[in-house]
Structure formats: structure tokens, C-alpha cells
Amino acid sequence: MKGFTHGSEKEKDEARKLYLSGLSADEVGRRLNRNSTTIGTWCKDILIKYSQKGKHHKSPPPFTKEHRERIAKSKRGEKNINWKGKNAGITAIHHWVGRRKPKVELCVRCKQRKAIDLANISQKYKRDVNDFEWLCRSCHMTEDGRMNKLVHVKKGIGGSKVNEKIVIEIRKKYKKYNSQENLKIFQNNLAKEYGLSIDGIRHIIYRSTWKNVI
Numbered sequence: 327m328k329g330f331t332h333g334s335e336k337e338k339d340e341a342r343k344l345y346l347s348g349l350s351a352d353e354v355g356r357r358l359n360r361n362s363t364t365i366g367t368w369c370k371d372i373l374i375k376y377s378q379k380g381k382h383h384k385s386p387p388p389f390t391k392e393h394r395e396r397i398a399k400s401k402r403g404e405k406n407i408n409w410k411g412k413n414a415g416i417t418a419i420h421h422w423v424g425r426r427k428p429k430v431e432l433c434v435r436c437k438q439r440k441a442i443d444l445a446n447i448s449q450k451y452k453r454d455v456n457d458f459e460w461l462c463r464s465c466h467m468t469e470d471g472r473m474n475k476l477v478h479v480k481k482g483i484g485g486s487k488v489n490e491k492i493v494i495e496i497r498k499k500y501k502k503y504n505s506q507e508n509l510k511i512f513q514n515n516l517a518k519e520y521g522l523s524i525d526g527i528r529h530i531i532y533r534s535t536w537k538n539v540i
Contacts, residue, residue, distance in 0.1 A: 348393040427455040432461035
């Protein structure tokens with residue numbers, strides 16, 4: 327593929343026509359056997375004519391709605407340079423599902439309170455909209471065990487306290503950790519299981535705390 331910015335006026339005019347028709351710079355480049363940087367350089371004057379000394383006119387932008395949609399589509403999902411696939415964190419998975427799963431008015435469990443949280447069903451945080459549901463805060467805390475731990479703490483049972491036995495259990499589970507599983511999700515699941523923060527789990531695993539326990 328040619329990467330130089332020089333070209334015939336006929337070729338540049340053709341690139342500008344294709345660009346204004348709604349094609350992205352990548353698509354135009356593939357048609358003309360040029361890279362996207364070259365196409366962008368040739369089409370720069372299309373943007374410049376809509377501004378004068380840095381002040382924009384009220385003229386409509388050069389990009390049509392179809393053009394903008396094509397550009398967005400060309401950078402969506404796996405085509406995006408920041409795409410992490412299976413290595414995406416919990417927050418990224420939540421955002422991905424939230425953009426694709428329509429929010430309902432009421433909690434799908436109690437059907438009484440307003441749906442606030444997008445909760446994961448399997449606790450594996452798969453990139454699957456059917457593995458998530460819209461819940462109220464109360465049902466969400468009940469489902470993931472936080473409500474039960476909160477009750478324990480209020481009653482003085484101390485459900486979130488760490489002892490030597492728990493430290494040994496956590497470190498044994500970490501030894502059996504499968505490297506193919508997302509480490510952040512694995513640590514998050516341990517945190518939920520033992521009622522600790524993710525930082526607390528990491529301190530135990532990497533022995534920055536409880537150093538005397540083997």
C-alpha cells in the first residue's frame with residue numbers, strides 16, 4: 327500500500343468525493359490503495375474551508391450523519407485500538423453491557439423498587455447481556471451476599487473479620503488459580519466470598535500482611 331502523500335490531482339479529487347460520500351479514511355484508503363494518513367492529509371482542506379482563522383462558521387459540518395456513523399462503526403468493538411477482549415476489567419464489562427441492555431423501570435426480582443444496579447448473574451462477568459439483570463439496591467446486595475454480611479456485622483458476629491484460617495484458605499485458592507481466568511475477576515470473587523476489599527485480598531495474597539502465616 328502506498329504511504330506517500332503526493333499523488334495526482336485526479337486521485338486526490340476522487341479521495342475527497344469518496345470521503346464526503348460517507349466513507350472513512352480507512353475505507354477510502356483501501357479503495358485507492360493508500361493508507362489512512364495520506365487520505366486524511368488530502369482531505370484536510372475539506373475541514374479547513376469550514377473555519378477561518380480558528381473561528382468556525384455557522385455552516386453545517388462537512389460530515390454527514392451517515393459519515394459519522396460509518397466512522398463510529400469502524401472503531402467499534404474489536405476494531406477499537408483499546409479493545410481488551412477477555413482481559414477487560416469488571417468496570418469495562420459493566421459499561422459494555424450497560425450500553426446494550428435496555429434499563430427497565432422496576433427491579434426484575436422484587437418488581438416493587440426502582441431498578442438501579444446492573445448485576446451480574448453468574449459472577450463470572452462474561453461479555454453476555456443475558457448474564458446481567460437490572461436490580462434494586464436491596465435485591466442486589468441480597469443476591470451477592472452483602473446484605474447477609476451486613477446483618478452479621480450489625481449483630482456483632484464479625485463476618486468480615488480475618489483470621490489465620492481465612493488467610494490460609496485464601497492463599498491455597500490463589501495457588502490453584504488458573505492463569506487463563508481474569509486475575510481481577512478472581513480477586514473480586516474472593517473479596518465477595520470473604521467480605522473483604524480487593525486491596526485486602528491482594529495484601530493477603532502477596533504477603534504484605536499476615537507475613538507470619540505460611
